[in-house]
Amino acid sequence: MVQPTETLVETPSQTAGPYVHIGCIPSFAGVTGVYPQDLGLSPIADGAKGEVITITGAVLDGTGWPLRDAMLESWQADAAGLYPEQDGADPAVGGFCRFAADKDSGEFTLRTVKPGPTRGRNGLQFAPHIALWIVARGINLGLCTRIYFADEDNSTDALLARIEQRPRAETLLAQPTGNGEYRFDIRLQGSGETVFLDL
Amino acid sequence: MTDPLMPRRHEVHPVSRWPEYKTSVTRSPSLPLLSMESTPSEETGPRFGHSLIGPHDNNLIVNFTQGADSAVGERIRVYGQVMDETGRGVPHTLVEVWQANAGGRYRHVKDTYFAPLDPHFGGCGRTLTDDEGRYEFMTIKPGAYPWPNRANDWRPAHIHFSIFGHAFGQRLISQMYFEGDPLIDRCPIAATIQDRGQLDRLVAPLVMQQSRGMDYLAYRFDIVLRGRRQSMFENRPEGM
Numbered sequence: 001m002v003q004p005t006e007t008l009v010e011t012p013s014q015t016a017g018p019y020v021h022i023g024c025i026p027s028f029a030g031v032t033g034v035y036p037q038d039l040g041l042s043p044i045a046d047g048a049k050g051e052v053i054t055i056t057g058a059v060l061d062g063t064g065w066p067l068r069d070a071m072l073e074s075w076q077a078d079a080a081g082l083y084p085e086q087d088g089a090d091p092a093v094g095g096f097c098r099f100a101a102d103k104d105s106g107e108f109t110l111r112t113v114k115p116g117p118t119r120g121r122n123g124l125q126f127a128p129h130i131a132l133w134i135v136a137r138g139i140n141l142g143l144c145t146r147i148y149f150a151d152e153d154n155s156t157d158a159l160l161a162r163i164e165q166r167p168r169a170e171t172l173l174a175q176p177t178g179n180g181e182y183r184f185d186i187r188l189q190g191s192g193e194t195v196f197l198d199l
Numbered sequence: 200m201t202d203p204l205m206p207r208r209h210e211v212h213p214v215s216r217w218p219e220y221k222t223s224v225t226r227s228p229s230l231p232l233l234s235m236e237s238t239p240s241e242e243t244g245p246r247f248g249h250s251l252i253g254p255h256d257n258n259l260i261v262n263f264t265q266g267a268d269s270a271v272g273e274r275i276r277v278y279g280q281v282m283d284e285t286g287r288g289v290p291h292t293l294v295e296v297w298q299a300n301a302g303g304r305y306r307h308v309k310d311t312y313f314a315p316l317d318p319h320f321g322g323c324g325r326t327l328t329d330d331e332g333r334y335e336f337m338t339i340k341p342g343a344y345p346w347p348n349r350a351n352d353w354r355p356a357h358i359h360f361s362i363f364g365h366a367f368g369q370r371l372i373s374q375m376y377f378e379g380d381p382l383i384d385r386c387p388i389a390a391t392i393q394d395r396g397q398l399d400r401l402v403a404p405l406v407m408q409q410s411r412g413m414d415y416l417a418y419r420f421d422i423v424l425r426g427r428r429q430s431m432f433e434n435r436p437e438g439m
Contacts, residue, residue, distance in 0.1 A: 006285075006286065007205070007284045007285060007426065008282060008283075008284045008285075008286055008423045008426075009284065009397075009423060010207065010208060010211060010212075010284060010371070010423050010424060010425050011371065011373055011400060011423045011424070012211050012212050012213065012373060012392050012397045012400060012401060013212050013371060013372060013373050014213065014359075014373045014374040014388065014391070015213075015220075015223075015372075015391075016361075016372045017359065018307075019297065019305045019307045019310060019359075020297070020361075021307065022305060022306060022307055022321075022322050022323050023295045023296060023297025023322075023325075023361055024297075024361060026321070026323050029307040029308060030306065030308045031263075031306050031307075031321045031322065031323060033263065033321070034262050034263055034321045034323055034324075035253065035323075035325075036253075039247075040245075061225040061226050062224075062225035062229075067226070069309070075240065075243075075245065077239075077240075083239055083240075083243040084243070084245070084246075085246070095245065096244075096245035103308070103309065118238075118239055119239075120238040120239055121203070121236075126239075126240070129240070131241065133367070133370055135372055136226065138220070138222030138224075138225070138226035138227075139215075139223075139226050139227075140212070140213035140214065140215055140217070140220075140223060140227075140391045141209075141213060141215065142370060142371070144241075144368075146240070158235075158238075159235065159238070162233060162235055163233060188226050188227070189225060189226070189227060189228055193228060193230050194228075195233050196230075196232050197232060197234075198207060198232035198233065198234040198235075199204075199234070199235055199236070199237045199238060199240075199368060
């Protein structure tokens with residue numbers, strides 16, 4: 001026998017289910033009057049520094065069909081690469097946003113400022129990116145991925161560099177479509193499957 | 200610079216593809232996840248203040264009517280503590296819940312089950328944990344309900360929980376079940392957790408000592424989020 005370890009174990013996940021909106025985006029579910037407004041409506045307030053961008057996409061299942069019940073959350077740094085808790089961060093960047101796939105088309109839209117590059121421990125560099133967390137019926141543990149930008153220099157990014165099959169890195173690149181707009185589709189399974197993360 | 204998160208122990212979590220839960224078959228990644236040590240994107244996260252929380256937010260019995268009327272159902276108190284893997288309480292973190300009404304019907308534009316809506320029940324609530332990570336809700340016990348999967352699948356009574364922690368990488372959604380429910384063992388969603396001992400951690404015990412006579416029954420549900428690794432050999436200024 002050995003001494004017991006002192007750590008607890010994370011609570012197991014269960015699917016968010018199709019009615020996740022009731023708890024997280026009540027107005028989407030048709031529940032109004034409990035809270036003044038939904039949480040996480042925008043990651044930025046008026047006056048946020050940087051380039052305002054709009055990212056549109058869909059979450060596609062293994063047959064290519066868009067999920068109509070997905071909920072997504074994003075978290076990001078400001079235009080200077082500082083997270084909201086860090087000294088000197090732009091007070092107009094809350095960094096967090098919550099949004100749903102449209103109940104008919106499955107399309108989602110995120111309007112934010114493009115984040116700056118960031119640094120991690122040991123000098124690791126990260127190109128501008130937005131962390132994304134996806135839950136839905138049939139997803140048993142929330143899926144983590146990142147939105148990078150095809151029009152940025154991603155060559156020194158420490159995470160993209162770890163993707164062994166180089167073409168798969170492209171699944172994390174939002175493609176510019178003009179006027180500060182980007183397209184970012186998430187493929188849960190099959191051809192072009194998005195790289196999902198365990199960080 | 201913040202401390203890295205402890206790696207997620209995937210063996211405690213559900214498998215992503217579970218054929219008896221049919222929707223998971225086309226919504227589960229088939230390729231391995233890309234693993235590496237957490238970075239600032241996972242080690243930081245949104246914080247929410249007390250100004251967010253309204254006086255009725257953690258009382259689902261009355262929050263849909265802002266205190267004017269009460270929902271129908273068995274009155275219950277759900278309470279517990281949010282901790283991290285180091286055993287410390289997680290203070291001032293947002294806990295959100297949602298659930299069906301006492302008849303097993305959700306107030307959602309896409310729920311078409313013919314059990315009636317309760318005009319006095321919305322089905323969502325939220326609260327912030329206190330200085331020690333404790334939280335509580337008042338609600339009614341949700342009903343079981345049938346759902347389209349196999350020919351006759353029923354969800355056990357459950358309350359959905361969404362917890363933030365203090366880092367985006369701690370984000371967790373799960374479900375609380377109720378002690379003694381015979382539908383837990385028949386539920387293909389519960390069965391996505393392969394380790395029965397882990398599934399038991401989602402089953403809240405009835406605690407009579409915390410129940411109130413002539414008022415409510417109490418169920419305890421503790422939640423553990425990922426912790427942070429701390430070493431004296433890390434996080435020192437360069438050159439030391």
